[in-house]
Amino acid sequence: MRVLGIETSCDETGVAVYDTEQGLLSQALFSQIDMHAVYGGVVPELASRDHVRRLLPLLRQVLSDAGIGARELDGVAYTAGPGLAGALLVGAGVARALAYGWGVPALPVHHMEGHLLAPLLEDDAPDFPFVALLVSGGHSLLLEARALGEYVPLGESVDDAAGEAFDKAAKMMGLGYPGGPAISRLAEQGRAGRFRFPRPMTDRPGLDMSFSGLKTFTLNTIHDLGGATVLDDQDRADVALAFQEAVVDTLVIKCRRAMQATGAKRLVVAGGVSANGMLRERLAQAMGKLGVKVYYPGLAYCTDNGAMIAYAGALRLAAGERQEGLGVSVRPRWPLAELARVDAR
Structure with a gap:
């Protein structure tokens, strides 16, 4: 067909x-x-x-x-x-x-x-059932995919999607659109440890997510540095790194909980944010410890x-x-x- x-x-x-x-x-x-x-x-x-x-x-x-x-x-x-x-x-x-x-x-x-x-288009495609993290500019959700069309919600963002938060944080820093790739590139020059952003909703049980508060924390950090108009390149890079780490760590923590709760050994990660290099690196580390294989779509x-x-x-x-x-x-x-x-x- x-x-x-x-x-x-x-x-x-x-x-x-x-x-x-x-x-x-x-x-x-x-x-x-x-x-x-x-x-x-x-x-x-x-x-x-x-x-x-x-x-x-x-x-x-x-x-x-x-x-x-x-x-x-x-x-x-x-x-x-x-x-x-x-x-x-x-x-x-x-x-x-x-x-x-x-x-x-x-x-x-x-x-x-x-x-x-989309990951099923690849040569190394996962079989059902699996847990999926779908992260994009409009959606952030965790679900258990038991079969084609049988999807059990596990958790989702209660406000902004992860990709939306990237876009808005990038705009605060005077970066271009879309924000995800811009922040990711800038974060490569950031100095680890200068700023510590919160990992929202990870201090309580459950698989729901929230990224709206990170926007406020980012805005306050920029304000404390004198405002977006006076940030130098290193300031932007350091804020970008701290923001990206907070989003990535939050997603990784929620994925780890989802795998432990379901007992699944396959994790699918898809959507625009799935291309983020730091997310892939940290998921590989965390899921490797659980014996979980992670599947992604090709970058295209x-x-x-x-x-x-x-x-x-x-x-x-x-x-x-x-x-x-x-x-x-x-x-x-x-x-x-x-x-x-x-x-x-």
């Missing part, structure tokens, strides 16, 4: 073709980072308009790279949520129109299930992309799942636990 995947949940337009026998045939991605960087964050209306401009050219490119025609596709999968409503509607509308015109089924895909399954699949949507859609379409009717609808808020379990073939 060959499935076209379309991703337009936020600020990246992704298109890919996945074949259940041959694997990923082709993919293309356009990032809107440069456009939104001027504003210090994503502007929803601009994001939606740019998806309209990019989708069809990317579609033609992907089909050409795969060496197939549109009539050789067996289905179209698209991100239906969660995400920005306008951006989601662009992808959903195009996907439903293409599927109708080609006479193939269409299937809405949960954006976070796409991230969750950490951020939003069409490949993960094509793959997730292909699994569900192959299992017989279909979307009824011709209506176009999206779910900007969509709890992952509401998905139905399917038996992948």
